[in-house]
Amino acid sequence: MGYPREQSIQQATEVFWLKGYLGTGMRDLQTALDKRPGSIYAAFGSKEGLYLEVLNHYTDVLHGQIMAVANSDTPLQQLREFLRFPLAVDHSAAHKIQCLIVKTQADWAELPEGVKSELQAALAHLRKAFEAVILKVRSTGELAADTPVERAAMWLQGQFIAMRTLATSVDSPASLSWMVDKIVSDLSGEWTE
Amino acid sequence: MGYPREQSIQQATEVFWLKGYLGTGMRDLQTALDKRPGSIYAAFGSKEGLYLEVLNHYTDVLHGQIMAVANSDTPLQQLREFLRFPLAVDHSAAHKIQCLIVKTQADWAELPEGVKSELQAALAHLRKAFEAVILKVRSTGELAADTPVERAAMWLQGQFIAMRTLATSVDSPASLSWMVDKIVSDLSGEWTE
DNA sequence: GTTAAATTTGAGCGATCGTTCAATTTAATC
DNA sequence: GATTAAATTGAACGATCGCTCAAATTTAAC
Numbered sequence: 001m002g003y004p005r006e007q008s009i010q011q012a013t014e015v016f017w018l019k020g021y022l023g024t025g026m027r028d029l030q031t032a033l034d035k036r037p038g039s040i041y042a043a044f045g046s047k048e049g050l051y052l053e054v055l056n057h058y059t060d061v062l063h064g065q066i067m068a069v070a071n072s073d074t075p076l077q078q079l080r081e082f083l084r085f086p087l088a089v090d091h092s093a094a095h096k097i098q099c100l101i102v103k104t105q106a107d108w109a110e111l112p113e114g115v116k117s118e119l120q121a122a123l124a125h126l127r128k129a130f131e132a133v134i135l136k137v138r139s140t141g142e143l144a145a146d147t148p149v150e151r152a153a154m155w156l157q158g159q160f161i162a163m164r165t166l167a168t169s170v171d172s173p174a175s176l177s178w179m180v181d182k183i184v185s186d187l188s189g190e191w192t193e
Numbered sequence: 194m195g196y197p198r199e200q201s202i203q204q205a206t207e208v209f210w211l212k213g214y215l216g217t218g219m220r221d222l223q224t225a226l227d228k229r230p231g232s233i234y235a236a237f238g239s240k241e242g243l244y245l246e247v248l249n250h251y252t253d254v255l256h257g258q259i260m261a262v263a264n265s266d267t268p269l270q271q272l273r274e275f276l277r278f279p280l281a282v283d284h285s286a287a288h289k290i291q292c293l294i295v296k297t298q299a300d301w302a303e304l305p306e307g308v309k310s311e312l313q314a315a316l317a318h319l320r321k322a323f324e325a326v327i328l329k330v331r332s333t334g335e336l337a338a339d340t341p342v343e344r345a346a347m348w349l350q351g352q353f354i355a356m357r358t359l360a361t362s363v364d365s366p367a368s369l370s371w372m373v374d375k376i377v378s379d380l381s382g383e384w385t386e
Numbered sequence: 387g388t389t390a391a392a393t394t395t396g397a398g399c400g401a402t403c404g405t406t407c408a409a410t411t412t413a414a415t416c
Numbered sequence: 417g418a419t420t421a422a423a424t425t426g427a428a429c430g431a432t433c434g435c436t437c438a439a440a441t442t443t444a445a446c
Contacts, residue, residue: 003423018302019302019303022213022215023302025403025404026404027403036426037404037405037426038406038407038423038424039423039425041404041406047404047405095302102358104299105299105361106213106297106299107300108288109212109213109288110212154369158352158356158372159351159355163351165295165351168301169313178344179348181385182379182383185385186379189379189382196393219435220433228395229394230395230434230435232393232395234434239435240435387446389446390443394442395437395438395439396439398435398437399436400435401432401433402433402434405429407425407428408425410426411422411423411425413422414422415420416418416419
């Protein structure tokens with residue numbers, strides 16, 4: 001049995017997602033991973049190193065979900081489901097509604113340089129996936145052919161952030177499902193060049 | 194010369210806005226206010242107490258700005274300017290782009306109970322101001338009379354958050370001014386009940 | 387000028403932070 | 417089973433955290 005990296009990364013994701021980068025202490029991680037400090041440092045080097053692996057894994061999963069939308073035959077319908085999903089998470093896991101990347105970005109001024117650059121890279125990477133979605137929806141004819149791809153992708157990322165941020169400050173996130181319809185509707189709206 | 198509360202609150206706002214609630218230490222505040230710990234504790238009781246006054250003042254200012262939009266004779270035009278404003282802040286003050294409330298919300302799980310409830314209250318208070326804007330724009334006929342006020346207000350708050358969050362992760366915030374047009378345009382878009 | 391009250395000072399408290407590393411336990415090899 | 421290598425342990429380090437309070441200073445009153 002080698003060191004359970006994947007399991008540790010998932011457990012650490014839980015903690016960072018709940019408490020944020022600054023709010024998470026090594027002792028929180030030691031408890032969550034059921035490992036003593038030496039083991040964690042042998043495996044990940046530092047708190048920052050562990051967080052970077054968490055961020056990478058998180059970004060990969062999210063990127064995969066968005067690309068699945070882009071690669072679907074019914075991208076608009078899949079986009080709906082993708083956007084709707086976080087509105088249905090259990091109340092006990094409410095912290096999972098907010099995007100981990102956006103959450104960490106809030107601590108910007110206090111983050112190690114390595115974390116800052118990876119966060120920027122992650123946002124840009126995800127934006128590329130949103131671009132793929134826009135391109136696909138355009139190719140199916142469900143979206144005007146002259147819709148500006150980069151702007152629409154950034155706008156979509158913004159809507160994603162807005163919905164998830166609002167959902168964390170509301171009693172019943174599910175009551176925001178009308179916003180999904182609004183987003184899909186506005187996607188086909190005006191895009192003045 | 195009594196204790197300079199207002200000045201201290203403004204100086205503390207700078208620090209909290211830059212570093213966040215968790216990221217700000219009492220020593221940061223001592224430096225910024227040029228006060229020794231005892232004075233700060235005599236005036237504000239605790240770090241939380243000082244932050245709550247900062248939050249209150251910040252919320253009041255922002256609420257006033259939004260209400261000024263609502264009370265204007267040309268609310269839609271004023272809304273444009275209100276939304277556009279943070280895109281023009283100096284690069285050296287980039288941290289002021291993001292909303293202080295949203296920023297603090299990111300540390301949710303680690304915040305004192307008193308801060309949590311005040312954040313919720315601040316968001317709700319500002320949403321009321323957004324409602325006033327929607328009502329006013331509706332009354333001028335620039336917006337359909339059947340536009341759902343509560344939803345539109347929450348949506349507008351979401352767009353506000355989205356724009357400010359995206360603007361912090363982009364090289365030139367001013368390049369996002371197209372998003373202001375998109376928001377104003379979508380405001381008159383579909384609102385399926 | 388004297389006294390009393392109010393304010394400010396700053397050394398330092400106990401707790402917690404991220405991290406280290408000598409010592410120990412576990413796994414692998416012959 | 418003996419030997420070596422690899423992985424894990426956990427006490428403890430220096431730094432920093434929010435905060436306290438006796439002492440010093442400033443302000444107010446007569």
